[in-house]
Amino acid sequence: MNRSVPFNDMARIIEADRAHVWHHLLQHKSLETVDPRIIVEGKGMRVWDAAGKEHLDAVSGGVWTVNVGYGRESIANAVRDQLVKLNYFAQSAGSIPGSLFAEKLIEKMPGMSRVYYNNSGTEANEKVFKMVRQIAAKRHGGRKHKILYRERDYHGTSITTLSACGQPQRAEQYGPFTPGFVEVPHCLEYRNQFPDAEDYGLAAANAIEEVILREGPDTVGALCLEPITAGGGVIVPPAGYWNRVQEICTKYDVLLHIDEVVCGVGRTGTWFGYQHYGVKPDFVTMAKGVASGYAAIACTVTTEAVFEMFKDDAGDPLNYFRDISTFGGCTAGPAAALENMRIIEDEGLLDNTDAMGGRLMGNLSDLAERHAVIGDVRGKGLFCGAELVSDRVTKEPVDEKQAQAVVADCMAQGVIIGVTNRSLAGFNNTLCLSPALIATPDDIDQITDAIDNALTRVFG
Ligand SMILES: Cc1ncc(COP(=O)(O)O)c(C=O)c1O
Numbered sequence: 247m248n249r250s251v252p253f254n255d256m257a258r259i260i261e262a263d264r265a266h267v268w269h270h271l272l273q274h275k276s277l278e279t280v281d282p283r284i285i286v287e288g289k290g291m292r293v294w295d296a297a298g299k300e301h302l303d304a305v306s307g308g309v310w311t312v313n314v315g316y317g318r319e320s321i322a323n324a325v326r327d328q329l330v331k332l333n334y335f336a337q338s339a340g341s342i343p344g345s346l347f348a349e350k351l352i353e354k355m356p357g358m359s360r361v362y363y364n365n366s367g368t369e370a371n372e373k374v375f376k377m378v379r380q381i382a383a384k385r386h387g388g389r390k391h392k393i394l395y396r397e398r399d400y401h402g403t404s405i406t407t408l409s410a411c412g413q414p415q416r417a418e419q420y421g422p423f424t425p426g427f428v429e430v431p432h433c434l435e436y437r438n439q440f441p442d443a444e445d446y447g448l449a450a451a452n453a454i455e456e457v458i459l460r461e462g463p464d465t466v467g468a469l470c471l472e473p474i475t476a477g478g479g480v481i482v483p484p485a486g487y488w489n490r491v492q493e494i495c496t497k498y499d500v501l502l503h504i505d506e507v508v509c510g511v512g513r514t515g516t517w518f519g520y521q522h523y524g525v526k527p528d529f530v531t532m533a534k535g536v537a538s539g540y541a542a543i544a545c546t547v548t549t550e551a552v553f554e555m556f557k558d559d560a561g562d563p564l565n566y567f568r569d570i571s572t573f574g575g576c577t578a579g580p581a582a583a584l585e586n587m588r589i590i591e592d593e594g595l596l597d598n599t600d601a602m603g604g605r606l607m608g609n610l611s612d613l614a615e616r617h618a619v620i621g622d623v624r625g626k627g628l629f630c631g632a633e634l635v636s637d638r639v640t641k642e643p644v645d646e647k648q649a650q651a652v653v654a655d656c657m658a659q660g661v662i663i664g665v666t667n668r669s670l671a672g673f674n675n676t677l678c679l680s681p682a683l684i685a686t687p688d689d690i691d692q693i694t695d696a697i698d699n700a701l702t703r704v705f706g
Pocket residue numbers: 309365366367368369371400401402403472476477505506507508533534
Protein backbone atom coordinates (compact mmCIF):
# COMPACT_ATOMS: atom_id res chain seq x y z
CA MET A 247 0.00 0.00 0.00
CA ASN A 248 1.25 3.43 -0.85
CA ARG A 249 1.13 5.34 2.45
CA SER A 250 2.64 8.55 1.20
CA VAL A 251 0.24 11.48 1.19
CA PRO A 252 -0.07 13.23 -2.16
CA PHE A 253 0.07 17.01 -2.05
CA ASN A 254 -3.59 17.32 -3.02
CA ASP A 255 -4.51 15.60 0.27
CA MET A 256 -3.25 18.59 2.21
CA ALA A 257 -6.78 19.60 3.24
CA ARG A 258 -7.06 16.26 5.01
CA ILE A 259 -3.75 16.80 6.80
CA ILE A 260 -4.87 20.20 7.98
CA GLU A 261 -8.19 18.88 9.26
CA ALA A 262 -6.53 15.93 11.03
CA ASP A 263 -4.11 18.35 12.65
CA ARG A 264 -6.86 20.72 13.70
CA ALA A 265 -8.93 17.85 15.10
CA HIS A 266 -6.25 15.88 16.93
CA VAL A 267 -2.85 17.55 17.37
CA TRP A 268 -2.04 19.53 20.50
CA HIS A 269 0.75 21.88 19.39
CA HIS A 270 3.62 23.04 21.57
CA LEU A 271 3.55 26.58 22.92
CA LEU A 272 0.29 27.40 21.13
CA GLN A 273 -3.00 28.90 22.36
CA HIS A 274 -5.31 26.83 20.17
CA LYS A 275 -8.21 29.25 20.05
CA SER A 276 -6.48 30.90 17.09
CA LEU A 277 -6.83 27.69 15.05
CA GLU A 278 -10.61 28.07 15.08
CA THR A 279 -10.21 30.84 12.50
CA VAL A 280 -6.90 30.12 10.75
CA ASP A 281 -5.33 26.90 9.55
CA PRO A 282 -2.58 25.29 11.60
CA ARG A 283 0.81 25.86 10.02
CA ILE A 284 2.10 22.63 8.47
CA ILE A 285 5.71 22.49 7.29
CA VAL A 286 6.02 19.91 4.55
CA GLU A 287 9.56 19.93 3.27
CA GLY A 288 12.99 21.45 3.88
CA LYS A 289 16.18 21.86 1.89
CA GLY A 290 19.25 23.76 3.01
CA MET A 291 18.04 26.97 4.69
CA ARG A 292 14.53 26.81 3.24
CA VAL A 293 11.23 25.16 4.16
CA TRP A 294 7.93 24.87 2.28
CA ASP A 295 4.51 24.95 3.92
CA ALA A 296 1.23 23.23 3.06
CA ALA A 297 0.35 25.94 0.53
CA GLY A 298 3.70 25.38 -1.19
CA LYS A 299 5.04 28.75 0.00
CA GLU A 300 8.81 28.95 0.42
CA HIS A 301 10.32 30.40 3.62
CA LEU A 302 13.90 31.25 4.49
CA ASP A 303 14.30 29.82 7.98
CA ALA A 304 16.33 32.19 10.17
CA VAL A 305 15.70 30.20 13.36
CA SER A 306 16.83 26.69 12.35
CA GLY A 307 13.55 24.87 12.79
CA GLY A 308 11.95 27.46 15.07
CA VAL A 309 14.07 26.69 18.13
CA TRP A 310 17.72 26.91 16.96
CA THR A 311 18.11 23.21 16.17
CA VAL A 312 18.77 22.40 12.51
CA ASN A 313 22.39 23.55 12.55
CA VAL A 314 23.52 21.86 9.33
CA GLY A 315 20.34 22.67 7.39
CA TYR A 316 17.52 20.55 5.98
CA GLY A 317 17.58 17.63 3.55
CA ARG A 318 20.96 16.12 4.46
CA GLU A 319 20.87 12.76 2.72
CA SER A 320 24.16 11.64 4.27
CA ILE A 321 22.65 11.92 7.77
CA ALA A 322 19.48 10.13 6.66
CA ASN A 323 21.62 7.37 5.16
CA ALA A 324 23.78 7.04 8.28
CA VAL A 325 20.66 6.73 10.41
CA ARG A 326 19.03 4.25 8.03
CA ASP A 327 22.13 2.06 7.89
CA GLN A 328 22.38 2.05 11.66
CA LEU A 329 18.68 1.30 12.17
CA VAL A 330 18.72 -1.79 10.00
CA LYS A 331 21.87 -3.00 11.77
CA LEU A 332 20.73 -2.27 15.34
CA ASN A 333 18.06 0.28 16.23
CA TYR A 334 18.14 -0.05 19.97
CA PHE A 335 19.58 -1.63 23.01
CA ALA A 336 19.41 -0.24 26.55
CA GLN A 337 22.39 2.01 27.22
CA SER A 338 23.42 -0.21 30.14
CA ALA A 339 25.28 -1.85 27.22
CA GLY A 340 27.28 0.05 24.61
CA SER A 341 26.74 0.51 20.88
CA ILE A 342 29.06 1.21 17.96
CA PRO A 343 27.77 4.75 17.19
CA GLY A 344 27.46 5.48 20.92
CA SER A 345 31.16 4.70 21.48
CA LEU A 346 32.35 6.48 18.35
CA PHE A 347 30.35 9.64 18.96
CA ALA A 348 31.42 9.84 22.62
CA GLU A 349 35.07 9.59 21.52
CA LYS A 350 34.63 12.27 18.85
CA LEU A 351 32.70 14.59 21.14
CA ILE A 352 35.27 14.39 23.91
CA GLU A 353 38.00 15.27 21.36
CA LYS A 354 36.20 18.61 21.00
CA MET A 355 35.93 19.17 24.75
CA PRO A 356 39.37 19.18 26.39
CA GLY A 357 39.04 18.55 30.12
CA MET A 358 35.77 16.61 29.76
CA SER A 359 35.64 12.84 29.75
CA ARG A 360 32.29 11.00 30.01
CA VAL A 361 29.11 11.12 27.92
CA TYR A 362 25.74 10.09 29.37
CA TYR A 363 23.14 9.74 26.58
CA ASN A 364 19.54 10.85 26.90
CA ASN A 365 16.83 12.53 24.81
CA SER A 366 16.17 16.17 25.46
CA GLY A 367 17.77 19.27 26.87
CA THR A 368 15.43 19.06 29.84
CA GLU A 369 16.47 15.53 30.58
CA ALA A 370 20.17 16.26 30.14
CA ASN A 371 19.92 19.03 32.73
CA GLU A 372 17.81 16.95 35.08
CA LYS A 373 20.57 14.30 35.04
CA VAL A 374 23.05 16.89 36.29
CA PHE A 375 20.68 17.94 39.06
CA LYS A 376 20.40 14.30 40.15
CA MET A 377 24.18 13.87 40.05
CA VAL A 378 24.67 17.00 42.18
CA ARG A 379 22.13 15.77 44.71
CA GLN A 380 23.77 12.34 44.85
CA ILE A 381 27.22 13.87 45.31
CA ALA A 382 25.81 15.97 48.16
CA ALA A 383 24.21 12.93 49.77
CA LYS A 384 27.32 10.78 49.49
CA ARG A 385 30.02 13.36 50.29
CA HIS A 386 28.50 16.27 52.16
CA GLY A 387 25.92 14.67 54.44
CA GLY A 388 23.19 16.01 52.12
CA ARG A 389 24.04 19.64 52.93
CA LYS A 390 25.64 20.81 49.67
CA HIS A 391 22.47 20.13 47.72
CA LYS A 392 21.41 23.61 46.55
CA ILE A 393 21.63 24.44 42.87
CA LEU A 394 21.96 28.04 41.71
CA TYR A 395 20.48 29.19 38.42
CA ARG A 396 20.41 32.64 36.84
CA GLU A 397 17.62 35.10 36.25
CA ARG A 398 16.60 34.99 32.52
CA ASP A 399 18.14 31.53 31.89
CA TYR A 400 16.01 28.51 30.94
CA HIS A 401 16.89 24.86 31.45
CA GLY A 402 13.83 22.89 30.45
CA THR A 403 10.18 22.14 30.81
CA SER A 404 9.86 19.50 33.57
CA ILE A 405 8.83 20.57 37.06
CA THR A 406 12.41 20.36 38.35
CA THR A 407 14.02 22.18 35.45
CA LEU A 408 11.27 24.81 35.85
CA SER A 409 12.42 25.03 39.48
CA ALA A 410 15.68 26.29 37.96
CA CYS A 411 13.96 28.69 35.59
CA GLY A 412 14.95 32.34 35.42
CA GLN A 413 12.01 33.16 33.14
CA PRO A 414 9.00 33.53 35.45
CA GLN A 415 6.35 33.32 32.72
CA ARG A 416 7.53 29.83 31.77
CA ALA A 417 7.13 28.59 35.32
CA GLU A 418 3.93 30.41 36.27
CA GLN A 419 0.97 28.13 37.21
CA TYR A 420 3.15 24.99 37.25
CA GLY A 421 4.21 25.05 40.90
CA PRO A 422 4.79 23.93 43.56
CA PHE A 423 8.37 23.40 42.53
CA THR A 424 11.27 21.25 43.66
CA PRO A 425 13.02 22.78 46.69
CA GLY A 426 16.71 23.67 46.79
CA PHE A 427 16.95 25.91 43.70
CA VAL A 428 18.11 29.51 44.20
CA GLU A 429 18.25 32.36 41.69
CA VAL A 430 21.26 34.61 41.02
CA PRO A 431 21.06 37.93 39.11
CA HIS A 432 21.28 38.15 35.30
CA CYS A 433 24.28 39.62 33.47
CA LEU A 434 22.62 41.74 30.76
CA GLU A 435 24.62 44.96 30.74
CA TYR A 436 21.99 46.76 28.63
CA ARG A 437 19.72 46.43 31.66
CA ASN A 438 22.46 47.08 34.19
CA GLN A 439 21.33 46.42 37.78
CA PHE A 440 24.65 47.69 39.21
CA PRO A 441 24.92 51.18 37.69
CA ASP A 442 27.46 52.30 40.29
CA ALA A 443 29.88 49.46 39.60
CA GLU A 444 33.01 50.37 37.63
CA ASP A 445 33.23 46.93 36.05
CA TYR A 446 29.84 45.44 35.15
CA GLY A 447 31.20 41.93 34.38
CA LEU A 448 32.85 41.72 37.76
CA ALA A 449 29.81 43.12 39.56
CA ALA A 450 27.42 40.67 37.89
CA ALA A 451 29.68 37.73 38.80
CA ASN A 452 30.22 38.99 42.35
CA ALA A 453 26.44 38.98 42.75
CA ILE A 454 26.68 35.18 42.49
CA GLU A 455 29.20 35.14 45.33
CA GLU A 456 26.80 37.18 47.45
CA VAL A 457 24.08 34.57 46.95
CA ILE A 458 26.49 31.76 47.86
CA LEU A 459 27.50 33.60 51.06
CA ARG A 460 23.87 34.36 51.93
CA GLU A 461 22.81 30.72 51.44
CA GLY A 462 25.97 29.33 53.09
CA PRO A 463 28.74 27.88 50.89
CA ASP A 464 28.39 24.52 52.60
CA THR A 465 24.81 24.28 51.25
CA VAL A 466 25.56 25.13 47.60
CA GLY A 467 26.49 22.21 45.36
CA ALA A 468 26.34 23.63 41.84
CA LEU A 469 25.82 26.65 39.63
CA CYS A 470 23.93 26.14 36.36
CA LEU A 471 24.36 28.76 33.62
CA GLU A 472 23.77 29.12 29.90
CA PRO A 473 27.04 30.25 28.27
CA ILE A 474 25.02 32.82 26.33
CA THR A 475 21.42 33.12 27.48
CA ALA A 476 19.06 32.17 24.66
CA GLY A 477 15.30 32.55 25.20
CA GLY A 478 15.85 35.07 27.99
CA GLY A 479 16.99 37.65 25.44
CA VAL A 480 20.23 36.49 23.72
CA ILE A 481 22.54 37.72 26.48
CA VAL A 482 26.27 37.63 25.76
CA PRO A 483 28.05 37.81 29.13
CA PRO A 484 30.08 40.96 29.75
CA ALA A 485 33.90 41.00 29.70
CA GLY A 486 35.48 39.50 32.81
CA TYR A 487 32.30 37.72 33.89
CA TRP A 488 33.26 34.14 33.20
CA ASN A 489 36.75 34.38 34.74
CA ARG A 490 35.26 35.63 37.97
CA VAL A 491 32.49 32.99 37.89
CA GLN A 492 35.14 30.30 37.62
CA GLU A 493 37.11 31.76 40.54
CA ILE A 494 33.97 31.86 42.69
CA CYS A 495 33.09 28.25 41.91
CA THR A 496 36.60 27.10 42.76
CA LYS A 497 36.71 29.16 45.97
CA TYR A 498 33.47 27.71 47.36
CA ASP A 499 33.77 24.20 45.89
CA VAL A 500 30.68 24.73 43.74
CA LEU A 501 30.41 22.50 40.66
CA LEU A 502 29.93 24.42 37.41
CA HIS A 503 27.22 23.17 35.04
CA ILE A 504 27.06 24.82 31.63
CA ASP A 505 23.85 24.35 29.68
CA GLU A 506 24.91 24.23 26.01
CA VAL A 507 21.51 23.00 24.79
CA VAL A 508 21.34 25.96 22.39
CA CYS A 509 24.98 27.01 21.96
CA GLY A 510 26.45 23.51 21.71
CA VAL A 511 27.87 22.08 18.50
CA GLY A 512 28.77 25.14 16.53
CA ARG A 513 26.03 27.71 16.99
CA THR A 514 28.37 30.48 18.20
CA GLY A 515 31.35 29.66 15.96
CA THR A 516 33.17 27.39 18.44
CA TRP A 517 32.16 23.83 19.23
CA PHE A 518 30.75 25.05 22.54
CA GLY A 519 29.84 28.50 23.81
CA TYR A 520 31.94 28.21 26.97
CA GLN A 521 35.04 27.73 24.81
CA HIS A 522 34.97 31.46 23.97
CA TYR A 523 35.70 32.19 27.60
CA GLY A 524 38.33 29.63 28.65
CA VAL A 525 36.02 28.17 31.31
CA LYS A 526 36.51 24.70 32.79
CA PRO A 527 33.09 23.24 33.57
CA ASP A 528 32.34 20.12 35.62
CA PHE A 529 29.19 19.35 33.62
CA VAL A 530 28.14 20.30 30.09
CA THR A 531 24.69 19.50 28.71
CA MET A 532 23.69 19.66 25.04
CA ALA A 533 20.79 18.67 22.82
CA LYS A 534 19.35 20.66 19.92
CA GLY A 535 22.27 20.97 17.50
CA VAL A 536 23.92 17.67 18.44
CA ALA A 537 22.21 15.91 15.54
CA SER A 538 20.51 18.98 14.04
CA GLY A 539 17.08 17.43 14.70
CA TYR A 540 17.71 14.42 12.42
CA ALA A 541 17.31 12.23 15.50
CA ALA A 542 16.54 12.88 19.15
CA ILE A 543 19.71 12.95 21.18
CA ALA A 544 20.97 14.82 24.22
CA CYS A 545 24.18 14.37 26.18
CA THR A 546 25.19 15.05 29.77
CA VAL A 547 28.97 15.30 29.71
CA THR A 548 31.13 15.27 32.85
CA THR A 549 34.77 15.40 33.84
CA GLU A 550 36.52 12.21 34.90
CA ALA A 551 36.64 13.61 38.46
CA VAL A 552 32.82 13.75 38.60
CA PHE A 553 32.58 10.28 37.05
CA GLU A 554 35.02 8.90 39.64
CA MET A 555 32.76 10.04 42.45
CA PHE A 556 30.18 7.53 41.26
CA LYS A 557 32.53 4.56 41.20
CA ASP A 558 35.13 5.05 43.91
CA ASP A 559 33.19 3.18 46.59
CA ALA A 560 32.04 -0.04 44.99
CA GLY A 561 31.32 -1.42 48.48
CA ASP A 562 28.34 0.94 48.76
CA PRO A 563 25.53 -0.68 46.75
CA LEU A 564 24.00 2.74 46.07
CA ASN A 565 27.20 4.46 44.93
CA TYR A 566 26.62 4.60 41.21
CA PHE A 567 24.36 6.75 39.06
CA ARG A 568 21.09 4.84 39.39
CA ASP A 569 19.43 6.40 36.39
CA ILE A 570 18.21 5.27 33.00
CA SER A 571 16.81 6.97 29.96
CA THR A 572 15.10 4.30 27.83
CA PHE A 573 15.51 6.15 24.56
CA GLY A 574 19.08 7.10 25.48
CA GLY A 575 19.74 3.65 24.00
CA CYS A 576 18.42 4.59 20.54
CA THR A 577 21.32 4.31 18.15
CA ALA A 578 19.89 6.76 15.60
CA GLY A 579 20.96 9.68 17.81
CA PRO A 580 24.71 9.05 17.93
CA ALA A 581 24.72 7.82 14.31
CA ALA A 582 23.16 11.12 13.20
CA ALA A 583 25.39 13.11 15.57
CA LEU A 584 28.56 11.56 14.13
CA GLU A 585 27.60 12.53 10.59
CA ASN A 586 26.43 15.96 11.75
CA MET A 587 29.84 16.60 13.26
CA ARG A 588 31.63 15.35 10.16
CA ILE A 589 29.64 17.80 8.04
CA ILE A 590 30.51 20.72 10.33
CA GLU A 591 34.20 19.80 10.10
CA ASP A 592 34.41 18.98 6.40
CA GLU A 593 32.38 21.99 5.28
CA GLY A 594 34.24 24.39 7.57
CA LEU A 595 30.99 25.47 9.22
CA LEU A 596 32.58 26.89 12.38
CA ASP A 597 34.50 29.40 10.25
CA ASN A 598 31.39 30.11 8.22
CA THR A 599 29.43 30.71 11.41
CA ASP A 600 32.03 33.19 12.56
CA ALA A 601 32.06 35.02 9.21
CA MET A 602 28.29 35.02 8.66
CA GLY A 603 27.69 35.90 12.31
CA GLY A 604 29.89 38.95 11.78
CA ARG A 605 27.84 39.89 8.73
CA LEU A 606 24.56 39.42 10.61
CA MET A 607 25.73 41.58 13.53
CA GLY A 608 27.00 44.19 11.07
CA ASN A 609 23.69 44.28 9.20
CA LEU A 610 21.72 44.53 12.45
CA SER A 611 23.94 47.37 13.65
CA ASP A 612 23.28 49.17 10.34
CA LEU A 613 19.54 48.67 10.89
CA ALA A 614 19.91 50.14 14.39
CA GLU A 615 21.25 53.34 12.81
CA ARG A 616 18.05 53.72 10.80
CA HIS A 617 15.46 52.31 13.22
CA ALA A 618 15.41 53.97 16.63
CA VAL A 619 13.26 51.10 17.87
CA ILE A 620 16.36 48.87 17.98
CA GLY A 621 17.79 49.59 21.42
CA ASP A 622 20.49 46.94 21.52
CA VAL A 623 22.05 44.37 19.20
CA ARG A 624 23.73 41.34 20.79
CA GLY A 625 25.13 38.03 19.69
CA LYS A 626 27.93 35.64 18.94
CA GLY A 627 28.28 33.59 15.77
CA LEU A 628 24.94 32.78 14.18
CA PHE A 629 23.05 33.50 17.36
CA CYS A 630 21.90 37.12 17.50
CA GLY A 631 19.23 39.25 19.08
CA ALA A 632 17.88 42.77 18.60
CA GLU A 633 16.07 44.26 21.59
CA LEU A 634 13.21 46.58 20.60
CA VAL A 635 12.44 49.63 22.75
CA SER A 636 9.93 52.43 22.40
CA ASP A 637 12.42 54.94 23.81
CA ARG A 638 16.18 54.63 23.61
CA VAL A 639 16.77 56.82 26.64
CA THR A 640 14.38 55.13 29.07
CA LYS A 641 14.83 51.74 27.33
CA GLU A 642 11.10 51.12 27.71
CA PRO A 643 10.43 47.81 25.92
CA VAL A 644 8.02 47.88 22.98
CA ASP A 645 4.67 46.20 23.52
CA GLU A 646 5.16 42.49 22.86
CA LYS A 647 2.32 42.57 20.32
CA GLN A 648 4.42 44.98 18.24
CA ALA A 649 7.44 42.68 18.47
CA GLN A 650 5.21 39.82 17.35
CA ALA A 651 3.91 41.97 14.49
CA VAL A 652 7.50 42.25 13.22
CA VAL A 653 7.78 38.45 13.25
CA ALA A 654 4.44 38.12 11.43
CA ASP A 655 5.47 40.67 8.81
CA CYS A 656 8.72 38.79 8.14
CA MET A 657 6.72 35.57 7.86
CA ALA A 658 4.48 37.20 5.25
CA GLN A 659 7.67 38.12 3.37
CA GLY A 660 8.76 34.46 3.50
CA VAL A 661 11.38 34.82 6.25
CA ILE A 662 10.96 33.03 9.58
CA ILE A 663 12.46 34.88 12.55
CA GLY A 664 11.80 34.51 16.29
CA VAL A 665 11.07 36.71 19.30
CA THR A 666 11.42 36.06 23.02
CA ASN A 667 8.10 34.65 23.99
CA ARG A 668 6.19 34.08 27.29
CA SER A 669 9.48 34.40 29.04
CA LEU A 670 9.61 37.59 31.11
CA ALA A 671 6.52 39.75 31.58
CA GLY A 672 7.09 43.08 29.84
CA PHE A 673 10.38 41.94 28.31
CA ASN A 674 9.30 39.66 25.47
CA ASN A 675 10.80 42.21 23.11
CA THR A 676 13.98 40.72 21.64
CA LEU A 677 13.99 39.50 18.04
CA CYS A 678 15.96 36.25 17.80
CA LEU A 679 17.98 35.00 14.85
CA SER A 680 19.73 31.66 14.58
CA PRO A 681 20.07 30.66 10.93
CA ALA A 682 21.71 27.37 10.02
CA LEU A 683 25.52 27.34 10.06
CA ILE A 684 25.47 26.97 6.26
CA ALA A 685 24.05 30.49 5.74
CA THR A 686 25.46 32.47 2.79
CA PRO A 687 25.90 36.25 2.56
CA ASP A 688 22.73 36.42 0.42
CA ASP A 689 20.74 34.52 3.05
CA ILE A 690 21.93 36.88 5.79
CA ASP A 691 21.06 39.93 3.70
CA GLN A 692 17.63 38.52 2.87
CA ILE A 693 16.95 38.07 6.61
CA THR A 694 17.96 41.60 7.56
CA ASP A 695 16.19 43.12 4.53
CA ALA A 696 12.97 41.47 5.70
CA ILE A 697 13.47 42.86 9.22
CA ASP A 698 14.17 46.30 7.74
CA ASN A 699 10.85 46.23 5.82
CA ALA A 700 8.95 44.86 8.82
CA LEU A 701 10.30 47.52 11.21
CA THR A 702 9.33 50.24 8.75
CA ARG A 703 5.81 48.89 8.41
CA VAL A 704 5.23 48.25 12.14
CA PHE A 705 6.96 51.31 13.59
CA GLY A 706 7.08 53.75 10.64
C1 LIG B 1 19.17 26.68 27.20
C2 LIG B 1 18.14 25.58 27.12
N1 LIG B 1 18.25 24.53 27.94
C3 LIG B 1 17.37 23.52 27.91
C4 LIG B 1 16.31 23.52 27.04
C5 LIG B 1 15.33 22.40 27.04
O1 LIG B 1 15.54 21.57 25.94
P1 LIG B 1 14.40 20.55 25.44
O2 LIG B 1 13.30 21.37 24.87
O3 LIG B 1 15.13 19.70 24.45
O4 LIG B 1 13.98 19.77 26.63
C6 LIG B 1 16.16 24.59 26.14
C7 LIG B 1 15.06 24.61 25.17
O5 LIG B 1 14.81 25.58 24.48
C8 LIG B 1 17.09 25.66 26.19
O6 LIG B 1 16.95 26.74 25.40
